[in-house]
Amino acid sequence: MFAYYQKSEVCYAYLADVPTANQDIELLNSELRKSRWFTRGWTLQELIVPQHLVFYAADWSSIGSKDDTLVDLFISITKIDSPYLTGDKDIHQASIAKRMSWLAKRTTTRIEDMAYCMLGIFDINMPLLYGEGKRSFFRLQEEIIKSCNDHTIFCWGWNEDVPDDWASLLAPWPSNFAGAGGFKRERSENVSVFSMTNAGLSIRLPAIDTIADKLISSHSWFIVLQASPASSIPGLEAVCLRVVGRRIGNQLYVSRFPYPPRPRSISMDSRNFKEESLLVMNKLLPKEILFEGGVPKNLYDTNTLSFVPIFDSTSLTRKWEFWESYDGNITTSSTLGEITWRLSTALNTADVEVAADHMMAAGRNPESGPYILLGMKKKLSSFELFA
Template sequence: MYLINVSTLKLEEFYSSVPEYAILSHTWGQASEEVLFQEMLINSSDIKLKKGFRKIELCAKQAQKDGLDYCRVDTCCIDKSSSAELSEAINSMFSWYRNSAVCYIYLEDVVYEEHSGQVDESLGEARWFTRGWTLQELLAPRARQFFDANWTMIGEISKNRYREHLVNGFFRMDTTADEEGDPQELEGMSLASQVAQITGIPRKVLYVGDLGSFSAATRMSWAARRRTTRIEDQAYCLLGIFDVHMPLLYGEGNHAFIRLQEEIVKKQPDHTLFAWRSEPTSPTPTSPAPTFSGLLAPSPGNFYSDHCRGILPKQVDIPYEMTNKGLHLQVRLVEHKPGSDEFYAILDITHQSDPKKDIWYGIKLGRLDSCGQYARRKHGRTTSS
């Protein structure tokens, strides 16, 4: 991996024995404004004229202030001209953020004003919270420091210390850990609470980072309203969150998200992945609304519904797998109405509010023929009882 020497601002490559480093999380501007890998490698003086050079410089200075010799900025530390290196980088991205000493989160459209509440309002409007790639950059690091447009520190959320730094007296709180390790607020609304409110991600995740204790549907819901420039990146930006790896195939469009779910199915027996909901599509004179859909969701947006955030998988006794004919699994069918060609496939799912309560979730299927062929109804909403 390539790191930036904070003293020389030159790239250095490490194959093993990687030193401690800070890593920057930010939103990309126009490509012409960012300092790219080849430009950084040449280290031409012209890169200082680019708008994107400022955040590299600020990141390096902060890392040096924090006693670190190296930092990493994705715009200039990944050779995007090499498809092999790009694929390796995207599959390694989550671990790079997780292994960093600290992650600096740069909110270039937020201005922090001392002793005012304006940052409360502008924080939730930051573009950073709307982008797909920044989700893993929020979840993976052990320590995250938030900075505004002027590189004024807003606050810190640390997994290791269960505390947030007080900055300019604004957040007026601290946290301590009780015997169970749960953070306890003293006063005010913590930065973690604000971030949790903006993102829909529980504070437990921000403090502890135990992604495995949350269902596939819940994790998908965190990405449901985030956007990426390229449609394939809606899937690729979630690889680390589900601890899966797969090759990149730019040009495959929405199929990238299908492939991601197929990889999740291979690794995690979690029926919540099938508990997404579709929205009605208006037919046109030349294109009637489709009647059926596949079992897997077309995009992360299908997990936006609130019910996706509280469901948990039950233990699946009957294994299921991806085959050359698609997903093979056995579920119980309940007839929608006597004599109907519509059924509910009952999923092994419960709700976190009462995991022992007998609640069933079903997806609506339509019978295709008399030989036991069924397909998911395009607009059949996931039902619970």
């Protein structure tokens, strides 16, 4: 169907749950926002592929066309950028994460169709195997990485749809890409080639040590992708993910860690990243599952700020203790390998002061440690964090 929409002169969409176009504009817009047409998987390609698309209400009164009066409303409903909606820009130029984010909040009657409705949007051909369930979406991603070196495919967020034994850098379901449209692909002279093997994803990436996670592995790393926030200046920031595992010879055998749940950006000013060969497993063994029943909800508590220390050398990844803090309770977590700053005031109700913490290595004769400044400030109804 993708090819039919692409070659069409004009397409028509019938919205059975919008009674009529002959009504107050605010009421009409409200009914359009609630229409099931914008929640179905297959209608995504019906929306973005045709050059001209005209909408009709249940009584066959004309609502308008997507390339005319409705474009701003459709941008608000779908979160799809105007150039891709109007056809001014080829949808295949959009990053993998951005295209996946368009599907994130849609549904299909058949589970497999959540993958199959995206084949044309990703220019992929693969067999349709009804009965394979959610495996279809994993298979779609496997096909994408065979023909595309876009690292934004790894820029998904951990949520309740992720199985307890999930280890892969590929996402289990489209909903994990909600909010991932803000990542862009970074061009680099050092092409990071990756491929699927019978053991998992094989890839070479820069990595840097962080606090070890003692409950699942003896080592933890942040790996740096060839991707960045869409708003950043090219070359200044990169997106990173946290993995845990072990080193065997010259290779890291790792799995994606559920915290931080979303990709984080890191400055590329540091010269201490080391290129590593990684084999990322698809599934964890039962004894390796850290959070039975899913990631605890308190990890998403908005009253906490979390800072995950990274280290230039593995010799620095020791146990830490804290001396001083202001306006907050500081704790360390061996489970998450992080410093958590529990605020005395909720983030969404008031500004919070800055905290300075004197950190030192624990032990009988500890060495003097540095001061680390943890802070935040309110900015455009959101919070900008500093570490």
